[in-house]
Amino acid sequence: MEWLEEPRRGASDAEIEAYMRQECSTDTCVANKEGFFLKWQTQVGEHITSNFMNKFAKWTSDEDRIVDIWCIKPMHTLKIQPFFTAKNADKSVELRTKGNTLFQEKNEKRALIWYSQAISLAPHDVGDVLSVAYGNRSAVLFHMGEYRLCLEDIDLALESNYPRKLHFKVFDRRAQCYQKLRQFTAAQGAFQDALKALELSDIDAKKMKMWTNDINKRLEQCKGKEDNDSPVKEDSLSYRLFDGASATHPCASAALELRSSKEMGRYWVAGRDIPAGQVIFGETPLSAVLKEDKIGSHCSTCFKQVIAVVPCPTCCNVIFCSRACRNDALATFHPWECKHVAYLKAGGISHNAQIAMRMITERGPKFFKDREKCADYLKKLNLLVSLEEHRSPTDFFQRTLMACLLLKVLQRSHFFYKWTGDLEAEIQGEEDLTEVELRVGAILLKQLQVIQFNAHTIGALASIEGRELSLSNTRPVKIASGLYPTMSLLNHSCYGGCVRYYEGSKMVMITVRPVLKGEMICENYGPKFTKDEFTARQRKLYSRYWFRCGCEACTGRWPTYEHFEELSSQLKILCPKCLTIFPNVNLDVPMVKCTKCCGSSNLSLIMKNIKENESSFRQGMLLMEDWKNREKAISAFTEFVNLAARMVAPPYREMHLAQDHLRTLIFTRGKMHTLPNPKSK
Numbered sequence: 019m020e021w022l023e024e025p026r027r028g029a030s031d032a033e034i035e036a037y038m039r040q041e042c043s044t045d046t047c048v049a050n051k052e053g054f055f056l057k058w059q060t061q062v063g064e065h066i067t068s069n070f071m072n073k074f075a076k077w078t079s080d081e082d083r084i085v086d087i088w089c090i091k092p093m094h095t096l097k098i099q100p101f102f103t104a105k106n107a108d109k110s111v112e113l114r115t116k117g118n119t120l121f122q123e124k125n126e127k128r129a130l131i132w133y134s135q136a137i138s139l140a141p142h143d144v145g146d147v148l149s150v151a152y153g154n155r156s157a158v159l160f161h162m163g164e165y166r167l168c169l170e171d172i173d174l175a176l177e178s179n180y181p182r183k184l185h186f187k188v189f190d191r192r193a194q195c196y197q198k199l200r201q202f203t204a205a206q207g208a209f210q211d212a213l214k215a216l217e218l219s220d221i222d223a224k225k226m227k228m229w230t231n232d233i234n235k236r237l238e239q240c241k242g243k244e245d246n247d248s249p250v251k252e253d254s255l256s257y258r259l260f261d262g263a264s265a266t267h268p269c270a271s272a273a274l275e276l277r278s279s280k281e282m283g284r285y286w287v288a289g290r291d292i293p294a295g296q297v298i299f300g301e302t303p304l305s306a307v308l309k310e311d312k313i314g315s316h317c318s319t320c321f322k323q324v325i326a327v328v329p330c331p332t333c334c335n336v337i338f339c340s341r342a343c344r345n346d347a348l349a350t351f352h353p354w355e356c357k358h359v360a361y362l363k364a365g366g367i368s369h370n371a372q373i374a375m376r377m378i379t380e381r382g383p384k385f386f387k388d389r390e391k392c393a394d395y396l397k398k399l400n401l402l403v404s405l406e407e408h409r410s411p412t413d414f415f416q417r418t419l420m421a422c423l424l425l426k427v428l429q430r431s432h433f434f435y436k437w438t439g440d441l442e443a444e445i446q447g448e449e450d451l452t453e454v455e456l457r458v459g460a461i462l463l464k465q466l467q468v469i470q471f472n473a474h475t476i477g478a479l480a481s482i483e484g485r486e487l488s489l490s491n492t493r494p495v496k497i498a499s500g501l502y503p504t505m506s507l508l509n510h511s512c513y514g515g516c517v518r519y520y521e522g523s524k525m526v527m528i529t530v531r532p533v534l535k536g537e538m539i540c541e542n543y544g545p546k547f548t549k550d551e552f553t554a555r556q557r558k559l560y561s562r563y564w565f566r567c568g569c570e571a572c573t574g575r576w577p578t579y580e581h582f583e584e585l586s587s588q589l590k591i592l593c594p595k596c597l598t599i600f601p602n603v604n605l606d607v608p609m610v611k612c613t614k615c616c617g618s619s620n621l622s623l624i625m626k627n628i629k630e631n632e633s634s635f636r637q638g639m640l641l642m643e644d645w646k647n648r649e650k651a652i653s654a655f656t657e658f659v660n661l662a663a664r665m666v667a668p669p670y671r672e673m674h675l676a677q678d679h680l681r682t683l684i685f686t687r688g689k690m691h692t693l694p695n696p697k698s699k
C-alpha cells in the first residue's frame with residue numbers, strides 16, 4: 019500500500035500538493051484518526067500484495083472493487099458490535115426528581131433540561147416512568163408558555179401509560195393550553211374530560227371539591243367565546259424563484275441554463291440578465307445528516323433546535339423535536355442506525371460516510387431490492403462528479419474498505435434479512451455477498467465518492483442567550499451536511515456570485531451581484547479572494563476539490579482586503595453603453611471614448627454617480643446596526659451592488675464589502691438558533 023509520507027523540508031510544490039490532496043481525501047472518509055477504522059485499514063493492508071493492487075487498480079466498476087476487497091479474508095475478523103446508550107429506569111427517576119426540585123424552585127429552564135434527560139433515559143415498555151416524566155415536563159412547558167409543546171407532551175404521557183388516577187391533571191392542563199391558544203371548543207371538551215377523570219382520582223374530598231370548582235370556573239370562562247381558527251403555518255414558502263421554476267430542474271430558476279466544458283465539467287449560466295437579490299435555487303437535500311456536536315441539541319429528522327426532547331424508544335443517542343419527526347425517523351432511517359451509529363463514530367468514520375449510510379437507511383431495504391429503482395437512483399448519482407478517473411488505487415482501497423464497513427453494519431442491523439437467532443451462522447453467511455448486498459455495497463462506494471465533492475454544509479445563525487439581538491451578537495453555526503444534486507452543479511469562483519440560507523434543510527440561493535446573460539454563476543467553496551491569498555486559495559481548492567481555479571480574481575491576481583488601499587485610486591470605470599472598461603482613464607480629461615463601442619461619456623458625471631451610489635452603501639451600513647432593519651439593509655446593499663456593477667469593474671472595495679454584508683444579512687433569513695452564553699452557568 020503506497021501512502022504518501024509527509025513532505026520533508028524543501029519538498030517541491032507538487033509534492034506538498036499531492037500530500038495535501040491525499041490528506042484531504044482521507045479526511046472526507048475518516049474523521050478521527052484514533053478510531054478503529056484506520057487500524058483495521060492497516061491490518062487489512064498488510065495482506066495486500068502488489069499483484070492484488072495492480073489488479074484492483076484496473077477495475078472500472080464499483081461492484082468489482084467491493085468484491086475484491088470483500089474477498090480479503092482478514093477483513094472479516096472485525097467484530098461489528100451494537101453500541102448505544104440504553105434506557106435506565108432508576109437513573110430516569112433520579113433525574114426526574116431533580117427536575118421536580120428545580121420546578122418547585124421555579125427554575126423552569128433547568129427543570130426542563132432534567133425532565134428531558136429523564137424522558138430520554140426512561141424505558142418505553144415498562145411501568146409509568148416515561149409517562150410521569152412527560153406529564154411533569156408538560157407542567158414546566160405550560161409555565162413557560164410553550165402551549166403547543168405542552169399539548170404534545172400530554173399526548174405522549176397519555177400514550178405511554180400515564181397513571182389513570184392522575185389523568186384529571188393532564189386533561190385540565192390540556193384544556194388550559196387550548197384556552198390560552200383561544201381554541202375554546204377544544205378547551206371545553208378537555209375540561210369536561212378532566213371533570214370525568216376526577217372520578218378516577220384518589221384525592222380526598224376537600225381537594226376534589228377544590229379541583230371541581232376550579233375546572234368549572236375555567237369551563238365557564240370558555241363558553242360563548244369564538245375560536246381562533248387560523249393556526250400559523252410554519253413551513254410555508256417565503257421565497258419565489260426568479261423567473262419561475264425551470265422546466266428541467268424545478269428547484270432552479272427558469273433564468274438558468276446548464277452548460278458544460280472539458281475543463282469545468284457542468285456549470286450553471288445565466289440564460290438572461292439576473293440582478294442581485296434574486297432567488298435562483300430552492301432545493302431540499304437528497305439526504306442530510308446532523309453534525310456530531312448537534313446530536314444532543316437538534317432534531318435528527320428536521321434539524322430544528324429542540325426545546326422538548328422526544329427520544330427514540332430504544333436508544334439515547336439521538337433526539338427528535340416532535341412525535342412526527344420521531345415517527346418519521348422510525349419509519350425510515352433510524353431502525354437501521356439505532357444500535358450502531360455510535361459504533362461507527364467510535365470507528366472514526368467521517369460525516370460524509372454517515373451521509374452515505376443515511377442515503378441507504380433512509381430509502382430502506384425494499385428500495386434496494388428493486389433493481390429498476392436502483393438503476394434510476396444510480397443514474398442520478400452518476401450525474402454528480404466523483405472524479406473516479408483521477409483517484410489513486412490507495413484512495414479507492416480506503417473508500418472501498420469504508421463502503422465494506424458500512425455494508426457490514428447494515429448486515430448486522432438486519433437491513434437485508436430478519437434476525438435468525440443464530441449470530442454465529444449469520445456472521446458466517448454474511449461473508450458471501452448476496453446480489454442485493456453487493457448492489458448496496460457498490461452504491462455506498464459511489465456515494466462516498468460523490469459526497470466528497472458535492473456535499474454542502476447546512477448552517478444557521480445563532481444568537482447568544484441573554485444578549486441583545488444584533489449582528490455582532492450572532493455566530494454562524496454548522497448544523498448538518500447534505501447532498502443537493504441541482505445546486506451541486508454550481509462551480510466555484512473566489513469571487514462567488516450567490517449566497518445561501520436555509521429554511522430547515524431546504525437551501526435557498528440568492529444572487530449578490532448582477533449576472534449577465536451567458537455569464538457563469540458560481541458559488542464560493544470557501545477560499546475568498548478578499549481574505550485568502552492567491553497561492554493559499556489555489557492550494558486549498560486543488561487539495562480539496564481537485565481543480566485549478568481560473569476565476570477572474572485568480573487570473574487578475576486581485577488583492578485581498580488588506581491590500582485594497584493601493585487600488586482605490588485605480589477604479590476600473592465602465593463604459594455606460596457597453597460595460598467595457600475604459601483603459602487609461604485620466605480624471606483631468608472630462609470626456610472619454612470607449613475603445614469598443616466608440617461612444618463618448620462624461621467622466622466627471624460617471625464619477626459623481628459612483629460617489630452618489632456609495633451613499634446607498636453607507637445607508638446599508640447604518641441600517642444593519644439595528645436588527646429590525648435587516649431587510650432594509652439588504653435592499654440598500656442590493657441597490658448599491660446593482661448600480662455599482664454598471665459603473666465600476668471589480669475589484670472595487672465597497673462592492674465586495676457590500677456582498678460580504680449581504681451574505682451575513684441573508685443568512686439571518688433562516689431560522690435563528692441559540693448558543694449558551696459562556697458567562698452564565
Ligand SMILES: C[S@@+](CC[C@H](N)C(=O)[O-])C[C@H]1O[C@@H](n2cnc3c(N)ncnc32)[C@H](O)[C@@H]1O
Nearest residue numbers: 282283284403471472506507508509510563565
Ligand atoms: C460541486 S461540483 C461542481 C459541478 C461540476 N462541475 C460537475 O460537472 O458536476 C465540484 C467539482 O466541479 C469542478 N469545479 C468546480 N469549480 C470549478 C472551476 N472553477 N474550474 C474547474 N473545475 C471546477 C471540480 O472538479 C470540483 O471538484
